Amino acid sequence: MQRYFSHFLRIQYSKTDGKVGCRPDKSAKQRFKNKLKKLTSRKRAGTWKQIMTDINRVTVGWINYYGIARMKTFIQEIQGWLNHRLRQIIWKRWKKVKTKYKKLRKYGIGHEDAMRLANSRKGYWRISSAEVLHRAITKEKLTKWGLKNISALYELRYLKG
Template identity: 45%
Template sequence: MLLSVTRFIEKDLKLIVNKDKSEVGSPTRLKFLSCLITTVNGVCRYRPTNAAKKKFINKLRQLTKRNRSGDFQQISNEINSVTRGWINYFGVGFIKKFIRRTEQWLNRRIRQLILKRWKRTRTKINRLIKLGLDKDSAKRIGFSRKKYWRLSKTPEVHRALTTKRLHQWGLTPLSHLVESAYLRY
């Protein structure tokens, strides 16, 4: 099949076919531009491939490394540009569930980054008190021997560094980006 299609394209249309990248098959089984076409309830929709999802997560992981430089505004701007671009490209496909999980993971990762930047115990306690925690809860987090990833899931840290506060500091909510992408199409 591929041979006859290649012959037609090269001889009649006078185009060059890259045999390494070219495939012939059902559109529901082949990936094209990092998308897979699926049929749901008789309607064809597309979704990103697993490789595209992994690449997106790895890019976010790279942007939220605990030892990276830059202030929170700069980090959130970079995260916003990456997420906005990815969601605008894949936003019409089935990504709501993936984005919901990714948003929760990203918020926890940012909380971890913030806690890591408050290196000293006294700094952690003072900042958490400024963010609305009582003194005992702030001390529990400040004097804790748990690592940053585990601390980022504690209820005290969630009360101090709420998702709403992260959005006020400049992080764009991924769920809103997905909804706006759905509305455009």
């Protein structure tokens, strides 16, 4: 049985089978997601490097503060959601059909799939979840372009704590 017995500094303490544990409060998780949402706005100005720097600063700070808590599932969900948001920004910044096609081809997508996706009239959010775009812009590419892996940061921090 799990009982929550305290909220302190946006950390929720609980007792499970005689062991005391903690996790971030719902409001802390929501504030974190809202900060990331603001940083990954489609209309945000700035270079890719600046966006990555800001995202990394927020995520590293959040992980350092809440790293002792149990939140593996939440971290995995946020990582997936953040990758989706970044693909959406990239897709919007490519703007023209010609650019989208060239970039997709450059990242290893075949002619047919690249033409189909580049000429799609679907919205940015919907396209950013397309399997073809996931093959073109992988998690590894996002990491190579400067994004820190939140799951890896959490694992390192949680193991230390």
